[in-house]
Amino acid sequence: MKGTILRCLKELVEEKFGVDKWRAVAAKVEGMPRVILPISDVPDAKVIEAVQATCDVLGITLQQAADAFGDYWVNVYSQKYYSSFYKNTDNARDFILSMDKVHEAMTSNLENAHPPKFSYAWKDDKTLIFDYTSNRGLIDFAVGLLKGVGIHYNTNLKITKLSDKQIEIIFP
Numbered sequence: 001m002k003g004t005i006l007r008c009l010k011e012l013v014e015e016k017f018g019v020d021k022w023r024a025v026a027a028k029v030e031g032m033p034r035v036i037l038p039i040s041d042v043p044d045a046k047v048i049e050a051v052q053a054t055c056d057v058l059g060i061t062l063q064q065a066a067d068a069f070g071d072y073w074v075n076v077y078s079q080k081y082y083s084s085f086y087k088n089t090d091n092a093r094d095f096i097l098s099m100d101k102v103h104e105a106m107t108s109n110l111e112n113a114h115p116p117k118f119s120y121a122w123k124d125d126k127t128l129i130f131d132y133t134s135n136r137g138l139i140d141f142a143v144g145l146l147k148g149v150g151i152h153y154n155t156n157l158k159i160t161k162l163s164d165k166q167i168e169i170i171f172p
């Protein structure tokens with residue numbers, strides 16, 4: 001996975017919980033790079049280990065870590081580094097519907113990127129079935145990120161994980 005994901009996790013832990021906490025997380029992950037460049041390649045297993053270590057060090061569940069990551073990624077990290085993707089959308093619905101294309105565009109010229117694939121089906125005019133395909137099995141992070149989008153656009157989204165592949169999003 002691209003280093004940007006791990007870098008965001010590091011920034012989040014350091015900023016919200018303290019530099020010492022990240023040191024404790026890093027100490028649990030063998031071969032954790034000291035400097036994490038956004039376009040570097042980090043083995044998926046190391047990212048998963050770092051997430052697990054974060055849960056252990058902070059005493060939080062995986063979904064709590066995923067929610068904290070999603071909020072930080074959408075509302076802090078990507079606002080600094082990827083703000084262009086927010087320029088053309090002023091609402092949560094359009095932003096979420098643009099995510100498949102954004103992941104494709106972001107990674108199409110990056111070697112070794114394997115972005116998740118999203119597809120969309122409307123159950124009724126307010127209920128979107130968001131389909132997540134990736135062999136990484138990180139749907140809890142997709143849930144946390146979607147919650148972050150709701151916070152960003154100040155929109156009360158009802159988000160429910162239906163399975164390891166599907167999330168239901170009800171718009172107001």
Ligand code: HEM
Pocket residue numbers: 001002003004005074078082085086099102103106107112113114115116134135136137138139141142143145146149
């Ligand atoms: C401007 C906003 C965003 C940008 C620029 C962005 C970009 C990226 C990048 C570069 C990766 C790493 C891909 C790789 O290394 O193969 C990634 C992973 C991921 N993104 Fe996003 N992302 C954004 C928002 C979102 C949102 C709102 C969701 C909600 C569904 C999401 C879901 C995920 C997931 C679940 C992964 C983990 C990889 C996987 O499951 O295979 N992202 N994203």
